[in-house]
Amino acid sequence: xxxxxxxxxxxxxxxxxxxxxxxxxxxxxxxxxxxxxxxxxxxxxxxxxxxxxxxxxxxxxxxxxxxxxxxxxxxxxxxxxxxxxxxxxxxxxxxxxxxxxxxxxxxxxxxxxxxxxxxxxxxxxxxxxxxxxxxxxxxxxxxxxxxxxxxxxxxxxxxxxxxxxxxxxxxxxxxxxxxxxxxxxxxxxxxxxxxxxxx
Numbered sequence: 532x533x534x535x536x537x538x539x540x541x542x543x544x545x546x547x548x549x550x551x552x553x554x555x556x557x558x559x560x561x562x563x564x565x566x567x568x569x570x571x572x573x574x575x576x577x578x579x580x581x582x583x584x585x586x587x588x589x590x591x592x593x594x595x596x597x598x599x600x601x602x603x604x605x606x607x608x609x610x611x612x613x614x615x616x617x618x619x620x621x622x623x624x625x626x627x628x629x630x631x632x633x634x635x636x637x638x639x640x641x642x643x644x645x646x647x648x649x650x651x652x653x654x655x656x657x658x659x660x661x662x663x664x665x666x667x668x669x670x671x672x673x674x675x676x677x678x679x680x681x682x683x684x685x686x687x688x689x690x691x692x693x694x695x696x697x698x699x700x701x702x703x704x705x706x707x708x709x710x711x712x713x714x715x716x717x718x719x720x721x722x723x724x725x726x727x728x729x730x
Contacts, residue, residue, distance in 0.1 A: 587617040594626060596652070598684070605684070607633040608650065608659070622654035630661065634682075634713050643713045644668050645680070657684035673715040674698045682713065689713055695720065 594613040598606045610626035632645040648663035659682045667675040667689070677695040682688075690710040697704050697715065704723055711718025 589615045589617075591615075596624070596626075600684070603637070603639055604635050606635070606659070606682075608652070610650065624652040624654070626650040626652070632659070632661070636714075640670075642670060643715075647680070658682065667715070669714050671714075671716075672700050675709075675715060677709070687713060 591613045592611070594608070594610040596606075596608040596610075596613075597604055608626060609631040610628055612627040613624050615624040616622070626649060628646075628648045628650070630647045630650045632647075632650070633641050634643040634645075636642040645661060645665065645667045647661035647665045650662065651660045652658070653660070661680045661682075663678060665675075665677045665680045667680065675689075675695055675697050677691050677693050679693045680689055680691045683690075688710060689712075692708055694707050695705065695709040697709075697718070697720075699715075704720060706720035706723035708721030709718060
C-alpha cells in the first residue's frame, strides 16, 4: 500500500532523530579523548620539538673573534665562516677555515700562533677545539703538529689525546696524548717516542 507524503515525512523524521543525537555524542567522545594526558613518548616528542625551537643561530662570514681577559686581549681567532648556536644548556660557535689563532701573553704580545681547518669555541667552558691539520708555532721556534688540539682558558693549557709531533731548535719528539703550556716550554706526552736532548 502506497504511503502518503505526510506519513513518509514523519517516518524520515523518526529515523533522523536518533542520528542527530548520535553526532553530538561522537563529537563529545572525540574531544574528551583529545584532552587526555599524553603518553611518555608523546611528551618527549613535544619537549624535543620545543627545545629545537629554542635554538638561536647566527651566521657570520670573514670572522674575527677576540676574547678579553682582565682588560687585555687573550686570544684572537680568524676564520672564513662561523655559525653560533645558543641553547639554554649550551652555547658554542663553529668556525670553518682556514682558522688562524693568536694567543697573547699578559703583556699583550703574541705568545703562540696556531692554524687549523676548523674550530669550535665552547662559550660556557671557555674552551677552543682545533681540528684537522693543526699547527702551533711559538715565538721561540717551538712547533707542534696534530689533528686535534684543545685550549682551556681556565687552565691556560693545551692538550690532545691524539698523536702529536713537537719540534724545537734542539730536538723533536712524538707520541700519543699531550698536555702542556701554550708556549710549549713545559709539556707531558703520555706515550713518547723520538729523539730528544736531556740537559
